[in-house]
Amino acid sequence: YGCFDKCSSLTSINIDNLQFISQERIFINEPVLVSIKIPDNLQIINGKNIFKKDINEFIIPSSITKLGDRCFSKCSSLKSINIPSSITKLGKCCFYECSTLTSINIPSSINELGDCCFYECLSLTSINIPSSINELGDDCFRYCESLKSINIPSSITKLGYCCFYGCTSLTSITIPSSIIEIGECCFYGCYLLKSINIPSSITSFGNCCFYECGCEEELMKNKRIPRKCFE
Incomplete structure (x- = not known):
């Protein structure tokens, strides 16, 4: 636990012959550490390992x-990252509050995005979701305030709770006919969202899913959408 804690002059690190990084924080308060190279034989980066702002x-x-x-929770200086195709899952809160992350590739090997995966990635402007994903978890893109566009592949059947909550730059979104459920507060506070389609495949609408959404008035004309979606 905290094995490199407070190494104030450490700027980079190269770790060889390691197979596992523990569930506890190993990089916490190294104020000048900006680059980490980990060994090629490591299989899992698990837990709150890279709890490091710089x-x-x-x-x-x-x-x-x-x-x-x-x-990578709260790595607020992390601007971009390349995810290799060997990875199949991004855990819960994986990039939580990576506030300067502007771009990220999600390879088609990924089949699951954990809850809060990109929560408060304030600088993320766009993201491509591969067709290998079948569900967007709760709070997945919550407070991604710079997110202007996102593709939702036809492999996805559900948009989770607060999935796009507070995505204040999102202007339009196309919901594929594969979607059967829109979670509670899904598009809450998406003020600039002026265009959204509601396919007939959707049978479940969560409370407040379109509350204070830019196209709220237009959506209210759709009799299929319950009143609870707007209050």
């Missing part, structure tokens, strides 16, 4: 198959 580069080797819960 990391701006992190090289993920192709041996990694999973990024665990809160893996």
